[in-house]
Amino acid sequence: MTHHEFRKTRDIFITKDVFSENYSPEVPIERDDEIDEYMTALEDSLFGDQPSNILTYGKTGVGKTVVTKYVLNLLVETATERDVDIEYFEVNCGSNQTSYQVALSLLNKIRAQTGQSPLNRGYGFSEVMSRLYEQIESLDATVYVMIDEIDYLGGDDRILYELPRAYKNGYLDTSFVGVIGISNDYSYRQNLSSKVKDTLQEREIRFPPYNASELQSILRERASEGMKSGVVGNGVIEQCAALGARDTGSARQAIDLLREAGNVAEEASAGEVEVSHVEHAKERVKRGRIRDGVTDLTDSGLMVLHAVASLARSGETPTRLKSIVSVYEEIATHYGRRPLGESRIRDHVGDLTMLGFVTEERKNLGRAGGQFYQYSLAVDSDLVYDVVSERLS
Ligand SMILES: Nc1ncnc2c1ncn2[C@@H]1O[C@H](COP(=O)(O)OP(=O)(O)OP(=O)(O)O)[C@@H](O)[C@H]1O
Ligand SMILES: [Mg+2]
Structure with missing residues (x-):
């Protein structure tokens, strides 16, 4: 007799299918x-x-x-x-x-x-x-x-x-x-x-981005289709909608957030989705999104990001391009790849900045001196190391 047992009933969801990408509402809202x-x-x-x-x-x-x-x-x-x-x-x-x-x-x-x-x-x-x-x-x-x-x-x-x-x-x-x-x-x-x-x-x-009140209508409809009545606590829809509107105004993102909040509540056997579950879900969704983005990088892009992450771990960020180049070269050699030249690495750092994985900050060297950039890691270094070890080693 096993002590493993599947859940017999659900507290929160009627069906998760309505939160999935291939579900279409009968009539689009707003x-x-x-x-x-x-x-x-x-x-x-x-x-x-x-x-x-x-x-x-x-x-x-x-x-x-x-x-x-x-x-x-x-x-x-x-x-x-x-x-x-x-x-x-x-x-x-x-x-x-x-x-x-x-x-x-x-x-x-x-x-x-x-x-x-x-x-x-x-x-x-x-x-x-x-x-x-x-x-x-x-x-x-x-x-x-x-x-x-x-x-x-x-x-x-x-x-x-x-x-x-x-x-x-x-x-x-x-x-x-x-x-x-x-x-x-x-x-x-x-x-x-x-x-x-x-x-x-x-x-x-x-199609303009959705504002918070439009997202609320969309989320209310989804919740009524996919979650049991009365399980969505006060302020939950409002919170998901506000976060979605402040970020990208994407219904997909807001719907993901509500579903994930439902998952958090169900895992905690809370019986009700609460605003604190949304906060927790927000971290998970964000982590998932960043992970997808990092996973989508090319091997070179990933190694450049790995270089920034390793500088961040040893407390050497903000850092200049020169340091990124030399750490990157060690990493590339370690994985048996021929290192790219400095200008290609500069391009990769530019891409990583645009993707939001790295932040850059301009420094001026006073009136006579020019200017240079310093870079920091904008995502969790553990996550970068995880993806690196899945992909490169
Ligand atoms: N007005 C709406 N009413 C109900 N659900 C919506 C509405 N708009 C978007 N959604 C839901 O949000 C998700 C994303 O919508 P959709 O796929 O139409 O976006 P898109 O603009 O085509 O995005 P992409 O550019 O990424 O393809 C889908 O799950 C969809 O059901
Ligand atoms: Mg589309």
Whole structure:
């Protein structure tokens, strides 16, 4: 007989699924303005007009994906009721990082829907595009293509240039295609090639970060779906919303925080989520996020961060670039890597600063002397050592 026993009942959660990334609320909350903008842009196609192309942008976690899908589903439902042919397909550039992959994946989605087997790789971009046009044409409909996370395309934005012009360029005759590109990087939007801008920026829809009161509404809905009634203590929703709004205004982050607070409460068998559990959860979520970020670094970036961490441990921070370089060289040699030169290390330190893992401080050497920078570690050194030992040794 084992003394290990699984929990028989839950104190806090009805289901944790509603806190997960793939859960979509039935109707997005607090996004009526953005939904209206979308509906205005899309409704002409219900009356047979050419569809608009739309560029949607806003920071991570502000509801771009969830709202876009909601509106497109609503459009297709309405079209069906009114006997108009509108369809939509979705591709994500996070998993298809070139225009070629996006085109192929889109083509195969349409083929799958019409019962055809997928086309293999091995065709050139223009061949894939012309087959894609054939497929779209045979749908005999207005086809919206939602291209999510377009930032991953980097400079390879051919698909964003080609698709919106298909009708104008004579590739389509009985079908229309409208593109909805979604970006979470404001500068990527500005750096799109001017050819792409001309077509894609016919309409722009901006998603601002959520404020505290909007996050409260979103969290209340999630809590009512996923947590038992009466278990969310006073001030808990308010606290999660305030922290989320002060940080990035991301619903994803606020929802993570509430779920984690629920976990803390359940582990403590507290019977109720309290504000102190939120504080605890905040540390866990933050740690998890930093760990993900550190884990995403390249080996060189990680070794440079390791150098700063080891200087921090021995009390030598704030430190100058020279010291980072020499400690880094020892570390690289220790792990059997050829050390990078000083200017590459300077770039890595710059990246680490931007990511918030390192802080920099400018020092002036008085009136005659120039200036220099000093660096400190901005994250927990244990965490850096953990990731280093998982990855490098
Ligand atoms: N208005 C909302 N109502 C309810 N839930 C929301 C709302 N906005 C966002 N969420 C939830 O927050 C999470 C993130 O939303 P979403 O994926 O739409 O963000 P995003 O803007 O597409 O972010 P990213 O740029 O990282 O892709 C999802 O779990 C989603 O269900
Ligand atoms: Mg998204």
